[in-house]
Every structure is written in structure tokens, then in C-alpha cells.
Amino acid sequence: EAAAEKKRWTLNDFDIGRPLGRGKFGHVYIAKEKRSNHIVALKVLFKSQLKQSQVEHQLRREVEIQSHLRHPNILRLYGYFYDQKRVYLILEYAARGELYKELQRCKHFSERRAATYVASLARALIYCHGKHVIHRDIKPENLLIGAQGELKIADFGWSVHTFNRRQTMCGTLDYLPPEMVESTEHDASVDIWSLGILCYEFLYGVPPFEAKEHTDTYRRIVKVDLKFPSKPVVSSAAKDLISQMLVKESSKRMPLHKLLEHPWVVQNAEPSG
Numbered sequence: 330e331a332a333a334e335k336k337r338w339t340l341n342d343f344d345i346g347r348p349l350g351r352g353k354f355g356h357v358y359i360a361k362e363k364r365s366n367h368i369v370a371l372k373v374l375f376k377s378q379l380k381q382s383q384v385e386h387q388l389r390r391e392v393e394i395q396s397h398l399r400h401p402n403i404l405r406l407y408g409y410f411y412d413q414k415r416v417y418l419i420l421e422y423a424a425r426g427e428l429y430k431e432l433q434r435c436k437h438f439s440e441r442r443a444a445t446y447v448a449s450l451a452r453a454l455i456y457c458h459g460k461h462v463i464h465r466d467i468k469p470e471n472l473l474i475g476a477q478g479e480l481k482i483a484d485f486g487w488s489v490h491t492f493n494r495r496q497t498m499c500g501t502l503d504y505l506p507p508e509m510v511e512s513t514e515h516d517a518s519v520d521i522w523s524l525g526i527l528c529y530e531f532l533y534g535v536p537p538f539e540a541k542e543h544t545d546t547y548r549r550i551v552k553v554d555l556k557f558p559s560k561p562v563v564s565s566a567a568k569d570l571i572s573q574m575l576v577k578e579s580s581k582r583m584p585l586h587k588l589l590e591h592p593w594v595v596q597n598a599e600p601s602g
């Protein structure tokens with residue numbers, strides 16, 4: 330394993346297979362590492378596009394963050410390499426593909442399936458937050474399904490390390506302006522809100538604040554204009570959990586470990602196995 334990290338990979342180390350998906354910055358292909366016959370996903374990114382969008386630092390941060398994360402519900406990033414024009418990400422292959430396609434196919438998930446996914450996401454986020462990493466981009470497009478149907482959080486392109494400035498400002502806070510001291514706008518509770526949105530979308534098939542115009546969606550979010558349709562029928566326990574996560578005051582959102590003890594999760598989620 331450690332040896333694998335040191336190795337300089339090149340495209341010649343892989344047999345490239347069918348495309349798995351196409352993203353904004355490039356395509357993903359299934360691939361087989363020739364020496365080990367190990368199946369991986371290879372994301373190909375064009376340097377020109379990365380430069381144009383000025384996201385190189387984000388990619389570096391993703392690779393750095395991902396190299397320390399090991400969790401069954403987090404898609405592994407094994408390594409990367411580059412050539413003249415492209416950067417390649419060597420990723421764990423999720424055999425059952427993209428969750429959003431599954432949600433489109435089923436319209437909405439059963440309460441058991443939704444609770445199972447929400448519980449595994451909560452465990453993955455507890456693990457990330459324990460390492461001061463917040464994902465910040467939890468949505469169906471970034472969720473994949475492994476060979477045993479298990480959920481995998483992918484694409485840490487927007488994740489950040491939340492270092493506590495107090496520790497890194499060499500002791501004194503006295504000279505920090507208010508906005509620096511209370512720089513909590515991006516604390517881990519952003520992921521709790523997103524998980525609440527996801528839970529709603531798993532059960533109803535649409536996100537709670539969806540609207541035709543962006544301005545209307547924005548207005549509904551800041552107002553937390555949360556409504557539960559009469560169809561499909563959803564248990565009051567599920568609605569109770571969602572209502573405790575979609576709270577405007579970030580410090581008042583249900584903490585992730587409390588989510589795992591919520592009756593709806595306890596009664597509906599499959600044991601993590």
C-alpha cells in the first residue's frame with residue numbers, strides 16, 4: 330500500500346475501458362491497472378480547463394485531503410498522475426454507479442433505503458469532521474453506489490480543512506477583527522444541512538426548496554420554507570428528523586451523532602454490517 334503511494338503512475342500502467350460518466354472538467358473511464366488487474370475509475374482532467382477556472386489549488390487540496398481519508402462510505406482516491414495536457418485521478422470504482430440516476434429511476438426511495446443511506450452518510454461525515462474536513466458539496470451527483478449497494482461520498486473537490494484559527498494564530502486573538510474570530514460560516518454544520526436536504530430528496534424525489542427561479546429558491550432557503558407534500562406518504566418520524574436538521578441557526582442543527590440515535594434511523598436503517 331505505502332509502495333503504491335510512492336509509485337509514479339503513467340497511462341501505460343492502465344487498460345482504459347468504457348466511459349463511466351462525463352463531468353464539467355473531463356470524463357471518467359473504467360480502467361484496469363495492468364500489473365495487479367485491479368479495476369479502478371480514472372478521471373481525466375484537462376490542465377487547460379483547470380487553469381482557466383483557477384481551481385488547481387482546489388484539486389491539490391482534494392488530493393491532499395483524500396490521501397488521509399479511509400472510510401467504507403468515502404470513495405478512495407488512490408493517487409494521481411499527469412502528462413503534458415491532462416491530470417488523471419486514480420479512483421476507487423463504484424460498481425453500481427451514480428446514486429442520482431438510481432433516484433431518478435425509482436422516483437423516490439423507501440424509508441428503509443433512505444434511512445440506510447442517511448445513516449451511512451452521517452457515519453462518513455462524523456469521520457470527516459473528526460479529521461477537521463468538511464465536504465461542503467453533499468448532493469446526489471456526488472454520491473456513488475458500491476458493489477454491495479453501499480453508498481460512497483465522492484468528489485472532495487470543494488472540501489476544506491477547518492483548522493481552528495485560534496490555534497493557528499500563534500496564541501493571541503487580541504488583534505483579530507470580529508469576522509476572523511467568528512469565522513464559522515463554513516463549520517461542519519453545513520454538511521448537516523446538506524444531509525437534511527438529501528434526506529428530504531431521497532423520500533420525496535425533489536429537494537425541499539426547489540423553485541423555478543434561483544431567486545425563489547434562495548428566498549425559500551433563507552426563510553427555511555419547509556413544506557411536506559401529502560404524496561408520497563412519509564412517516565412523521567422522518568419529517569421530525571428533517572425538521573431538526575433544516576434549522577437556520579447552524580449551532581441548533583441536530584448533531585450527526587444524535588441523528589444516528591433518532592428513532593426513524595434506528596427503526597429503518599440497515600445495520601452498518
Ligand SMILES: Cn1ncc2ncnc(NCCc3cnc(NC(=O)Nc4cccc(C(F)(F)F)c4)s3)c21
Binds near residue numbers: 422
Ligand atoms: C460515474 N462513476 N461510475 C462509477 C464510478 N466509480 C468511481 N468514480 C466515478 N466517477 C468519478 C467520481 C469522482 C470522485 N472524485 C472526483 N473528484 C473530482 O472530480 N475532482 C475534481 C475534478 C475537477 C476539478 C476539481 C477541482 F480542481 F475543482 F478541485 C476537482 S470525481 C464513477
